[in-house]
Each structure stands twice: as C-alpha cells, then as structure tokens.
Amino acid sequence: MALKLYTYWRSSAAFRVRIALNLKGLAYESVPRHLIRDGGEQHALDYLALNPQGLVPALDHDGTLVTQSLAICEYLEEIQPEPRLLPGSAAERAQIRAMALAVACDIHPLNNLRVLLYLRGELSQPDEAVNRWARHWIAGGFAALEQWIERYSGDGRHCHGSGVTLADVFLLPQVFNARRVQLDLAPYPRLAAVAAHLEAQPAFAAARPEAQADAE
Numbered sequence: 376m377a378l379k380l381y382t383y384w385r386s387s388a389a390f391r392v393r394i395a396l397n398l399k400g401l402a403y404e405s406v407p408r409h410l411i412r413d414g415g416e417q418h419a420l421d422y423l424a425l426n427p428q429g430l431v432p433a434l435d436h437d438g439t440l441v442t443q444s445l446a447i448c449e450y451l452e453e454i455q456p457e458p459r460l461l462p463g464s465a466a467e468r469a470q471i472r473a474m475a476l477a478v479a480c481d482i483h484p485l486n487n488l489r490v491l492l493y494l495r496g497e498l499s500q501p502d503e504a505v506n507r508w509a510r511h512w513i514a515g516g517f518a519a520l521e522q523w524i525e526r527y528s529g530d531g532r533h534c535h536g537s538g539v540t541l542a543d544v545f546l547l548p549q550v551f552n553a554r555r556v557q558l559d560l561a562p563y564p565r566l567a568a569v570a571a572h573l574e575a576q577p578a579f580a581a582a583r584p585e586a587q588a589d590a591e
C-alpha cells in the first residue's frame with residue numbers, strides 16, 4: 376500500500392493526520408505544499424485538481440484521494456483498525472468524536488490561515504488584534520475541553536479513558552497553535568497535563584511541526 380500525504384509542516388490539520396499515521400505504524404511519503412510561498416501553493420491549479428478546497432491535508436492511498444483530516448483519520452481507522460483511535464462503546468466513541476470535532480469544527484476554523492489573513496488584509500487588523508481573536512476562540516473551546524477531560528479522562532494523561540484516542544490526536548496540534556498565539560494554558564491544567572504527556576510520546580513527537588523535513 377502506498378500512502379502519500381499532502382502536508383505543510385505548520386498545518387495543525389496535517390499534524391493530526393501525521394499523528395494518526397504514526398500511531399497506526401503506516402509508512403507514508405510527505406508531499407509538502409507551502410501555504411505561504413508564492414501566495415500559497417495550496418491555490419495552485421494542480422493542487423486544486425486534487426482538493427478543490429485548497430487546503431491541506433490530503434491523503435493519496437494507491438491513487439484514491441481522501442481530504443479533511445477527520446475523514447482521513449476515520450479512513451485510516453477502517454483500513455488499519457489497530458491500535459484503535461475510536462475504542463469502547465457507541466457512547467464512548469461519540470464522546471471521543473465530540474472532543475475531536477470541538478477542535479476540528481469549532482476552534483480551528485476560526486484561527487485557520489485564510490481567516491487570519493482576511494482579518495489582517497481585508498479588515499486591516501493589526502497582528503495583536505488578530506492574535507487576540509485567535510486566543511479568544513481557542514480559549515472558549517479549551518474551557519469546554521478542560522471539563523470534558525475532567526469527566527472522561529481515566530488517568531489524567533489522555534482526553535478520554537487511559538489510552539490514546541482520536542481526541543488526543545486532535546488536541547495536541549491545537550495546543551501547538553495556542554502556543555503560537557501566546558494563549559496562557561494555566562486555566563486549563565488538565566488539558567495542559569494531557570498535552571505534556573502526549574507530546575513526549577514517539578508518534579506525536581515525530582509528527583510535530585519542527586520534526587518535518589519542510590520545517591523552516
């Protein structure tokens with residue numbers, strides 16, 4: 376099986392997929408798309424032909440293309456079920472998905488590159504206002520995640536239960552984004568403890584932005 380991941384070192388959505396691939400022990404080729412250079416290589420026609428949304432990540436599996444990090448992670452779960460990212464009962468899997476979706480749908484889209492560029496460019500907002508915007512929306516999402524972690528974590532080192540799940544795969548990249556905009560994690564001690572544990576794990580560490588071949 377040949378897996379090719381269209382990625383960018385700093386993309387937190389691609390970071391999620393790199394973690395999932397590593398956890399499942401799936402070898403893959405990274406194909407970097409620079410999101411800034413030349414106005415963003417994600418907008419080039421050859422890439423739009425692959426992903427009309429002009430976003431990374433995209434995964435090519437033997438010629439089949441899958442986009443959207445959550446869809447890609449669930450695809451990987453189906454082609455390589457172990458280790459499970461969605462374990463447990465139907466209710467537990469729904470809780471894990473809810474935590475991942477809180478990041479993917481409610482936090483990240485508000486501080487994605489194109490949104491921040493629009494605030495800076497079209498709306499002429501200075502960097503500090505743009506960073507405040509990002510911090511505001513991450514803080515609201517993290518406040519809810521903090522409570523879910525209190526409710527669902529079995530060991531204080533994972534979002535849900537006592538092993539790695541899809542919720543952890545989505546949480547850590549968002550914590551990296553939060554640090555980039557100087558969000559203080561002190562109000563979220565449980566979330567910070569989970570992140571500290573995860574980033575020391577080999578599958579997570581190898582997927583971090585600075586460890587990528589295209590890192591600057």
Ligand SMILES: N[C@@H](CCC(=O)N[C@@H](CS)C(=O)NCC(=O)O)C(=O)O
Pocket residue numbers: 385386387388389410415417429430431432442443444445479487488489490
């Ligand atoms: N919901 C999408 C989000 C993908 C996304 O927004 N990727 C960002 C990088 S993290 C991107 O490609 N941004 C390019 C841009 O904003 O122009 C997913 O989860 O895959």
